[in-house]
Amino acid sequence: MPNPYDVERTWPDYFLEHRRLTVEQQGTYRCGELPVWTVYCPHGYLGNATIIEGDDGLIVYDTGVNMDAGQVIAAEIAKISDKPVVAVFYSHHHPDHYNGTRAIVDPADVESGAVKIYAWGNFDAERANEFGEILPRQSMGSAYYGGAFLSPDDKHHHGIGTVPSSGAAGFIPPTDLLPGNTTVTIARIRLEIFYTGGEAISEFGIHLPDLDMVLIADEFFTGLPNTHTIRGSKPRIAENYITALERVLDIEPLWLLGSHIMPIQGKQLIRDTVTRYRDATQYLWDQSIRLINKGYTPVELQHALKDVPEELIDPPYTVPMYGTPFTNVPEYFTGWVSWFSGDATDLFPSLPDHKARRMVELMGGVDAVVDAAKDDHSAGDHQLAAELTQLALRAAPDHEDARLLKAAALRARGYREVNPIARSWYLTGALELEKAFDPGDLLRSMLSQLGAAAAPAEIVRGWRYLLDADKAAGVDLTVGLKFTDSGEQITARIRHRVLVVDDGIAEDCDAVIELTAADLETGTRPTVVSGDATAWSTLLGLIDREITGFTMHMR
Structure with missing residues (x-):
C-alpha cells in the first residue's frame, strides 16, 4: 500500500x-x-x-x-x-x-x-x-x-x-x-x-x-x-x-x-x-x-x-x-578502543526485542509509542520519530503503522542529508520498510555483481564459513578432492564442528573424489576414486549454501 x-x-x-x-x-x-x-x-x-x-x-x-x-x-x-x-x-x-x-x-x-x-x-x-x-x-x-x-x-x-x-x-x-x-x-x-x-x-x-x-x-x-x-x-x-x-x-x-x-x-x-x-x-x-x-x-x-x-x-x-x-x-x-562502552550494563545486554517489549509496556503500549513518534515526526524531529518506531517494531514487528511511519521518518531524515552515502542508506531503509524490494533478490543480484570467479580450491576453503555447526555435531569426515579442470588437490576435513582444508590428498581420507568446479555449483555426483561413496553427499549436506536475504531496518 x-x-x-x-x-x-x-x-x-x-x-x-x-x-x-x-x-x-x-x-x-x-x-x-x-x-x-x-x-x-x-x-x-x-x-x-x-x-x-x-x-x-x-x-x-x-x-x-x-x-x-x-x-x-x-x-x-x-x-x-x-x-x-x-x-x-x-x-x-x-x-x-x-x-x-x-x-x-x-x-x-x-x-x-x-x-x-x-x-x-x-x-x-x-x-x-x-x-x-x-x-x-x-x-x-x-x-x-x-x-x-x-x-x-x-x-x-x-x-x-x-x-x-x-x-x-x-x-x-x-x-x-x-x-x-x-x-x-x-x-x-x-x-x-x-x-x-x-x-x-x-x-x-x-x-x-x-x-x-x-x-x-x-x-x-x-x-x-x-x-x-x-x-x-x-x-x-x-x-x-x-x-x-x-x-x-x-x-x-x-x-x-x-x-x-x-x-x-x-x-x-x-x-x-x-x-x-x-x-x-x-x-x-x-x-x-x-x-x-x-x-x-x-x-x-x-x-x-x-x-x-x-x-x-x-x-x-x-x-x-x-x-x-x-x-x-x-x-x-x-576500532581502537572496543565495541564495549565501558558501562558493565553493556557487556552482555538483553536482546533488543526483549528490551523493547518491556520498554513499550512501560510507555503505555505500542500505539502510545507510535502516537508519540507521529508527534515528533510532525514537529520535524525525524530522528527521534525513527528511534521510537524502531522500538515499537521490535516489540510488535507486524505493526504496519509503525513500519510506514518509520519509513517516512527515515526518508525525511535522508532528504535533509548532504552526505550521499548516508542519504542513500536512509532512503533505501525507507524502501525496505515499504517492502519495495525483496532482500533475497537484492542479495542474489549484488552477489552476481561483486562476486568473482574463484578457483575450486578457494571455493571449498570458503565453505568453512558455511558449515552448519549444529548439523556437524559428532561428525568426523575426511574427503580428498581432485579437481580435474584446475589440477588442484585438497583435503577437506570436518572435526569438532569446524571445516579444515589442507593442500594435497591426506592418507586417512574416508573417500577420494574426482570432480570439476561446475560440480561444486550444481551438486552433481562426482566420480568416487576410492572410499565411502556417500562421503561427498554427507559433506554437501553440512554446507549451508542457501542465499537468504535479511533486513536492516526490521529488527
Missing part, C-alpha cells in the same frame, strides 16, 4: 552542486603534452583509469568498476595509441579498481606473460577477506550505501560519481605481487611505487619522476576521506592517509592524478589542496583521540565533531561528500 505519510523530495543545495561536478564529468583528459591520460567513465569519477604511454607499450593504472566501464576505457585507449597494453596496476583490492580488466587486455596475453598485472603483496588476502569471507553482508551493505534501489528522481550520486546498478565483473588475478616500495621501468617509463594503505590496506601510489607526476588512488577524493565505510570493513588507519598525503607533499609534483579526481596541475595548488586534506584528516583523528581519552563514547563523539573547522573546508575536497565526520569518528572508538 502507498505510504500515507508523504514526504516531499528535497536536496541540500550543495548535494546537487557536487553531483554536477562529479557525475557530469566523462571523457578522456590529457595532462598537457605529457603521454598521460585520465579516462572518466559514464559514471563520473567512479573508477577512473590512468593511461601512460611508453616507448613500446601502454601502462594502465586501475581498470574501472565493471566490464561496461572497461569497454569504455578500452575504446578510449584505442583513440590514444595503437600500442599494446603491457602492464596493469591494481591500486588496491576494491572492485571499482579492477573489474574492467578483461575488456582492456586479453586473458591469454596475461597467461602468456605479454601483459603483467601488478598489485600489492596482500591484495589477494585482503580481497578474499573483504569480498569473499563476508561477501553476503558486504553485498547487502553495498546496495544500501550505493543507492541500488533509488529512483533516478532521487538524483543519487556517490560523492565521486554514480554507482552502476548492474554490470559483469571482469577481474583477472594479478601476476606480480609487490613486496614493498620499489622502482620498476616499463616501456622505458620509470615508476616509483610507494605504499599508502589508507582506504585499503593493500593500496599504493606511483611517482613518475620523469613526468613530475604522482598517481594516488583513494587517499585523496572529491570529499572527505571515508575512514570508515558504513557498508562494513576492517578499520581504516587515519595515520596511513596522513602519511600517504605527506609523501605527495614531499615529492612536490607538478601533476596529481587519482582514481576519483580530475587531474590537478600546479605545485602550489597541489601543496595547498593536499595540505588542507591532510590536516582535515588529522584534525578528526586527533580530536577523536583527545575526546576518547576524556571518556567520550561513539555517539558523543558524533555530536561533538560534526564538522571540520571553517579554515579546512575546501570544496570539492574537504567536504562531507564521501566520508563524513559523523560516520568516521565513531570508528576511532570501536
